[in-house]
Amino acid sequence: MDGNAVTAEWAERFNSPVIEEFRANGGKVGGDFAGMPILLLHSTGARSGATRTNPMVYLEHAGGYLVFASKAGADTHPAWYHNLKANPDAEIEVGTERLRVRAAELTGAERAERFAEAVAAFPVMAEHQRGTGRVIPVVALSPVEG
Template identity: 55%
Template sequence: MSSFNGFNENVIAEFRANAGKVGGPFEGAELLLLTTTGARSGTPHTVPLGYLRDGGTPLVVASAAGADRHPAWYHNLLARPLVRVETGTEEYEAVALPAAGARRDELFAQVVRAEPGYGEYQERTARVIPVVALQRTHEAPAPEEEGGIAGKLLSVHGWLRVQLAHVRELAADGAREAGARGDGVASIGLQLRQHCLAFCHALEFHHRSEDAGLFPYLEQQHPHMREFFRRLDAEHRVIARLQEELVRALGAREGFSERVERLSRELEGHLDREEAQLLPVLRALGA
């Protein structure tokens, strides 16, 4: 295992030093670097992977050379779907979305047509080899391209609103399908699960960052706003509880749509109140 890790580290170093170009067994191959967060450790792990594209979206294949177990990076992205992608020219955040059912079969056939070796890997194992789309996260621009800390806050809030809207849309689609079937139980597909987890992890990180850094600093500069920051802290705790309930509902399936709607109402109100009070202060700070 240590020799394999050492090989990967050398490939990663060469990739980053040469704008994505590497030699050896990967010479001429389309490679990207995928950084996941350890499902148990919480630490970042980077691996070099070959990839293809479905339109403009990179696809990676959890083949593990036909082994009977999924690679560690695949388990990581199931637990924490927000990943970092590096190509030869850019680096960006993405949501990792494993394809399911007929869509997976369609994409895998597309992969095998381009790279027949993946078909040989599938023949070696009874497991269904996953195909994962790396969907670039939506960067919601701040109004009028506002800069500084105010612009960053608006950009993060915009991204959270877009992701939550997408989760609500996917949940509504599942509820409509359940109604059409007549069983009343909405299906939690991989797309909904991954987007929901990505949104929840990003929101949790954002609120922790505010609580540990931005809010104490602003309160020190503006002590008259102390009570406002106490209210924001209380709202963060309410939203955190609703997030936990939402994630638990991914396994229970029942009541998921209702929990999405409740979290949406709480979060939208919270973001609106935060922006109304903080943006003038942040704009005064400038860059």
């Protein structure tokens, strides 16, 4: 699918079965995500204040997790990215564990290094970056106490 065609309705139809499969299988899913590390991000809507859940690939880094706001190469950032910018305190599910995290966007050389790692792990990320004029954000999710 062209990344620019991703709509909220499409995302909901796509995300719901992935979330169900993730929870039924202790964090493992098949299909397009088979063999990839997946987490569920629970963020607070920037405008609505409602909790939103999004599955996404991640890389472990420095005791936390990195996620990538690719939106399949769309020209706009995904809603979850805007949610984290407005409300950086969130929760994630990794496997069967649920953690509180704080989000922080990486910039400069650190962002470039971590995105290169993502491309090495998930070659489709390079396609996503080529498909858009924006720089795909890399967001660090760091566990917090409590």
